Amino acid sequence: MRAVLAYAFVALALAPVCAPAQQAPYSADTEQHPEKSDLLAFAKGWHGRIELTRQNTAHGTPGESTQTKLRIDTILHGTINLFRIDLPFPDDKTTFAGDPFNPRPGDLKTRIGFAPFKAGGYSFPSFIEATFPTANPESLGSGKYQLSAALRMLAPINLPVARPADHEARFEGQVQQVNSVAGDPDTKDINYTKFELTLNDTWRGTYTFKLKFKPAVDWRQNGLTGSVGEVEGGLFFRRDWRAWLMLGHRVTGPSGIPSTYSDRIEIGIARKF
Secondary structure, three states: OHHHHHHHHHHHHHHHHHOOOOOOOOEOOOOEOHHHHHHHHHHHHOOEEEEEEEEEEEOOOOOOOOEEEEEEEEEOOOOEEEEEEEEEEEEOOOOOOOOOOOEOOOOEEEEEEEEEEEEOOEEEEEEEEEEEOOOOOHHHOOOEEEEEEEEEEEEEEOOOOOOHHHEEEEEEEEEEEEEEEEEOOOOOOOEEEEEEEEEEEEEOOOEEEEEEEEEEEEHHHOOEEEEEEEEEEEEEEOOOEEEEEEEEEEEEOOOOOOOOOOEEEEEEEEEEO
């Protein structure tokens, strides 16, 4: 039932995006069935990003274990400018090494992003997320339906380097509140705030670098805090492709703080369409 509800939410959210234009009659000139023609037109006009990542994680919290994840972003125009689906496949073994050849369904997550408002030269995008307890077995997920909202800030900066024109750098800040709203009563409720502080740089339009600090405050544990640090290097190659390697490590706090972990290695590849 939970999986049905999750996929129903996705279908409803995508309905206005995927709805075809008025159906054209069959034409012998095109030699295509009208439904196929509509599908091809939509595929040709779709703009987005598809990403595949592999994460090996030690001592992660639910949703932060060793996994393979597929992310699909649909880019829209208007007040709503993003629809995202995250499909995680956590390994059956939750150790750092994991078992990549024995993946299991994880908790499905969706995001709706909103166009930024601008003030003082800064951009302030925002988004809302919904997480569904679709993990099987349930121990690989949170067991809870979750809702969250976040506000981001994007600020261009000039790096103190010899050739600043070769760099496109910015500082990114984010605050996100996450709460559980329903789910298995035998699993822990969720109520935490997480932050992200990121230095993001692209050098000569090809090489990318990210340095992140990600604190979190767990209100279910009386404001107990923890944080992780991440460093990532990547590059754009061919056309619209990007690959990267990320290393992460716990900076402060004990284990058990939501969205934190002890150690992580991530490798990813993505393509824009």
